[in-house]
Amino acid sequence: MTSTMPDADVLDAALRAALRTGGDFAEVFVEDRRSSRARFDDGKVEELVSGRLSGAGIRVRSGSSVGFAHTADLTPAGLRTAAQTAAAAARAGGSQTSAGKLSRRHAPAPNEVTVAPDAVAKARKVALLAAADEAARAEGSAISQVACLYGDSHRSILVANSDGLLASDDQVKTLFSVSAVALGDTGMQTGRESVGRTVGFELFDTVDVRDLARTAARRALRKLQAQPAPSGAMPVVIGPGGGGVLFHEACGHGLEADLIAKEASVFSGRIGEQVAKPMVTLIDDGTMATEWGCYAIDDEGRPAQRNVLIADGVLMDYMWDRLRADRADRATSSGNGRRESYQHLPMVRMTNTYIANGESEPDDIVADTPNGVYVAHLGGGQVNTATGDFVFGMTEAYLIEDGRLTAPIRDGNLIGNGPEVLMLIDALGNDFAMGSPGTCGKDGQGVPVGDGTPTLRVQRLTVGGTAA
């Protein structure tokens, strides 16, 4: 494959073209992304897919407006045309900023990648799929279907801006997931398990895909005995790892500075206030080695940061990108400026968002809950940041009766209100774990994120089932 990254002189010329008619700030973001995925379904390797996406996005800021254009043409002429289009779109004028001399900044990678996926034979990737399929089917004759997915990506990015910043990063990610269907007298049920890390093929030195497959298959099999989920408000205990989705939705999005600036968040204007029970400390950490949402620099060239958002229940800060930091007269962003690809404008996004360990024994939390629901595995979620109402799905859950886990229950959503739920968390375990790799969607853009929690209990959440 041809190499495409433009050199500093070309980037400098593009920045000058972007600011020729004025403007306060200009940036060139170059991306070259190679990916491969292989899908095994219905007992067959359906296909291997190779993908390549490379190009540049150029933005120009002039007063309160941002102009943006992108191109797949990384030649000097291609970048100049895109720069002119972005400048025209910004309706630049007024301020005359000149591009500073580019100087390269280095940011440490959270971890090394030891086995580049591009260097691994395709046959080895395919072999993993067949092994996982076999392991899932071996869990029982009721397993009626299995789909396994292997995916890797190598994303090289380069950011140059009119402040003179020149920074680059190589982001390698590897993913594996298994989805199983079980067929019984009550119909079909599904189970899923996945692992994703910001590492290369060495992921499989420590992760046995057959274990993922068994977990997925057992989830589906257990649900064959599931009864309809209850309905109404009740105590809910969430197992280690999974609860990260709850915080991602209940307050993570609401702490993004773009939504704060538009007063589209229930957490607007609440810095310094007690917004959660004192046992709650919430951190967004882009530096967490190997986790799904980590990187050396964000998509604006700023090194990843560890940001404490809520400390002992007190709201400390929001998450910031360059645009929102500038408008709030902050010296820097918090390293949360991200974008799906060069074809998108960056915005404020989470990285790895988690709740620090509490002190309770997880078993005691369940034993102290007379009746309620225990959620062992969560699906995704969604939030309306302006009202704080959020949902998340349960894909493996059980009734709690007299302090013990009893019958499995069918899939459904739970609904709550972020600020209320933060004040209703009344137990945190000491068994912190990261959850499954996620893709967070916002304004049409998806980016990889991680999350984690210890076991926790919410005093009251509304469970969206059908049983009385």
Next chain:
Amino acid sequence: MHDDDLTTEALASLGDRVVAQAAPGEQIEVVLVHSTETEVRAWEGEVESFAAATAHGVGIRVVTDQRQGFAHAGSHDEAVVAETLAAARDNAAFGTPDEFLGVAEPDGVAVPEMDLWRPELATVDPETKIGMALELERAVRDGDKRICGVESADYVDALSTGAVVTSTGIRSVGRDSGCYLSVYSLAADGEETQTGFGYSVGRSIEDLDLRQAAADAVERAVRLLGAGKPATQRTTVVFDPWVTAQFLGIVGATLSGEAVLKRRSLFADRLGETVAAPFFTLTDDPTDPDAFSATETDGEGLATRRNELMTGGVLQRFLHNSYTGRRSASASTGSAVRGYAGTPGVGCMALVATPGDAAPGALVAGIDDGVLVQGVSGLHSGVNPVSGDFSTGAEGLRIRGGELAEPIREFTVASTLQRMLLDVVAVGNDLTRLPMTAAGVTLVVADVTVSGE
């Protein structure tokens, strides 16, 4: 831009050059797309962002010795296309042999002729687009004194050209234009905030109804002010058209031939059986030019066609692409769906539930105690299309004595897909075109669990 002169013929010619390289016994399919988009976002009376973009994509599928390989790239550069073909060929060596694999063959079905392309959209002045976004925001802010903000007010347009060329003789080109206005509003009363949205879709700028989009966004947010959490009960729910369209999309996914063949469809063995209320008729019709997602050809280059899925509550057929058609000893229904970056799946393109006679107001008037659902959340997390479990977050209004009453929020509605189709009580007469693959219509469903306090 250097490539604005790209025509459908230029795309197809590029495809021709690739498929001409097919070796004996090898099938090649090339999908090419070229699109230009503009997106203007207004905020507080200013242009927050203006994005102008041109994008290219190529996807190449190779089938050799009953094995399939695929590769894609975001460029039409000849060298990149050559690399993509080489990668697809290499990938094919690792697939499991499957006698039903293969690209589509011409099937003689005539391509419907529809007027989906309005070239004048390409020449609309940027200032006009900016003006519409600014006016949309202003109209919402001025719409009611309780409107306290606008989260986003967008004008978006796209002109797309696509081609599918295969070594089996398919050479299909198509292009379409589309634009929409979309606005998210914030209404406040004291400490409380509620949100609403409005939109308008069209093929050219004249189709857009800015006043209606703004009025909807105002009404949806303002009427939720004061919302409380309802009690938990089983009751009748009325889905507004926006919600119905999302519900139908989930039902449609269960009727794909791929889900049936892979034993993931809860309707797999039920052709000819009654699966829905006796007046419920569901059709996938991408040949209706009024559908926002209308298209002349499918993802494999075959003509689209009208497929009736349920008639009078009876399950009529499943949808197929060429692979699932062959494997189930039938044929493609022209229902291959894909982007350039993937192989063809099977799916609905323009679903519509045949409207009934009653206006939404008349339907509400017939309900003594129920809930109007105006918004749902978490359809991706709380609906299991394999088991049929359906549970979604919701907001809306109580219905009391045949009239819309107080607003409610932070509740769920739950049932199963199987039951809901049978529990449909009425379909409204208010067919609404939406920027989705299903049209909207008011739908009344009995015996659904509303879960709140």
